[in-house]
Amino acid sequence: MTHLVWFRNDLRVSDHSALTEACKAPGADVKAIFLWTPEQWQQHDYGLARQYSIRSALATVAQDLAQLGIPLTIVHADTWLAGVDQLIDYARSQNVSHLAFHREFGWDEVQRDQYTIEQARAAGIDTWIGEDRVGFDPASLLTGQGDMYRVFTPFKKRWLSQHAETPLPRPLPVPSPVAPALTAIPDIPAVNWTGTAELPLNEHEAHEHLSHFTEAMPNYKDHRDLPAVEGTSRLSAALANGAISLRQCMHSAFSHPRFDSAGVQTWLSELIWREFYHYLLYWRPDLARHEPFYPRWDAFPWNRDDAALQRWQQGQTGVPIVDAGMRQLAQTGWMHNRVRMIVAMYLVKLLKVDWRQGERWFAQQLLDIDFASNNGGWQWCASTGVDAAPYFRIFNPHTQSERFDPKGDYIRRWVPELASVNAAAIHQPSQTLAKHQGYSLPLIDYKRARAETLTLFKKL
Known part of the structure; x- marks a missing residue:
């Protein structure tokens, strides 16, 4: 009797329900498999950073x-469907009786898994499918009217009302390594990234990082929005590739001796936000095809200025906080979350560039790219x-910076041209900065751009 575990975005050994399930049967020969599909990832706009993150976690797994005592086979295929065919062929050659994996949401993911189930059934292989990206089956979290949640706060209340701490599953050891x-x-080369060491990418690093962050968790609310301060968990890449699970992070919050502190409660809320975005993807798989959740606002006349988009990508907008964020992304494969909101709002609401352009660029550049969270943030x-900022809410990047x-x-740190500029002047782009520091002139005038955006939105 041979059991096969299919690893995907769950690249860890602890708290891995599919692995635990495969190890339950006495005497079972357990094997593992992973599909390396760069062409498929490219279709999803995932770049070299994503592959580097996966490779780092996969080596540890x-x-x-x-x-x-569990051998891991790496199957190289262009696409998921081609990979599934190879997986089934491998399973037949190894006399696999059971295939275990975790469910994933998204248009292509659902099609892939349906195809897998059909092919496994045809080969006489039983399938076991568990939940991993979320704490609850999305179909079990519904409003009083039996509909999906579209607003975060009621979703969070329902989630908390159903949550109960349970032991995290562990695989059974096998005696012969x-x-x-x-x-x-x-x-996968790390290119010129200077910040990869700051982000844990594999399971061992992630748990060590979580242990350190647990001590600082009560201060999370006060420090999380300050990009110059080490105030966040930095676990986003490990959560994206599955080196650590959402359950493990939530367990650290629920078991914290200062659980009632504002910092722990805020971090728990952010984790539930992550689940909420996956919940939305379950109910609306068309989001994976870059469709807006509320189409009525997508009739906005987006600006097709490629030159402006390129200057944003390169961190040459003339807005210091925006350029700092975009350069941090280019040099490290990561960007502070508060700054992500600032640079995204600047691109969409001030440069008036289609949000899908920004979503795609982040997907190509981020080590911690998670489609559901990235799509949710850009929308x-x-x-x-859902929970969209009203159209008239437009971040002022200069006041955000201050x-x-x-x-x-x-x-x-990220805009060295401005290293000698004092705190009073560094937040406002000006002719002086451009002349004396060699810094870019502003692409736009904030007040004028904001007024134009409001006018266009009101026409909708």
Whole structure:
């Protein structure tokens, strides 16, 4: 009897329900498989950063599985469907009786998994499918009218009312370790990223990071919006590739001795936001095809200025906080969350560039790219998504900069042209900065751009 575990965006050994399920049967020969599909990832706009993150986590999983006596096979395929065919062929060759994996949401993911179930059934293989990206089956969280939630706060209340702490599943050890199949994992260069060491990408790093963050968690609410301060968990990349689970992070919050503190409660709320975005993707798989949640606002006449988009991508907008964020992204594969909102609002509401252009750029550049969260964040900024900021709410990047980076430390780190500018002047672009520091002139005038955007939205 052979059980096969299919790893996807759940690249860890602890709290892995599919792995635990496969190890339950006494005497079962357990094997693992992963599909390396760069062409499929490219279709989803996932760039080199995503592959680097996956590779980092996968190498650790291979070693940890080997210690459990479970060999990991890496299948190289262009697409998921082609990979599934190879997976089934492998399963037949190994006399696999049971295939275990976790459910994922999204248009292509659903099609892939349906195809897998059909092919496994035809091959006489039973399938076991568990939940991993969310704490609850999205079909079980409904409003009093039996509909999906479209607003976060009621969703959060319902989620908390149903939550109950349960033991996290662990795989059963196997007595004879095997050699890890590391040679089959492609080597992905880290390009010029300087910040990869700051983001845990594999399971061991993630748990060590979580342990350190737990001590600082009560201060999370006060520090999370300050990009110059180490005030966030930095676990987003590990959550995206599954090196750590959402359940494990939530468990650290619920078991915290200062659970009632504002910091712990705020971090828990952010974790539930992450689940909410996956919940929306379950109910609206068309979001994975870049459709707006509320189409009525998507009739906005988006600006097709490629030159402006390129200057935003390169961090050359002439707005210091925006340029700092975009350069941090380019150099590290990561950007502080408060700054993500600022740069996104600037692109969509001031440059008037289609939010899908920003969504695509983030997907290509981020180590922590998670489609559901990325899509949800961009639609929030564009006022096309659930809990959308009203169209008239437009971040002023200069006042945001003054509020969240008051001394300009974050800006100076990523925009070296402004290293000698004092705190009073660093937040406002001007002719002086451009002349004496060699800094870019502003692409737009904030007040004029804001007024134009409001006029266009009102016409809708």
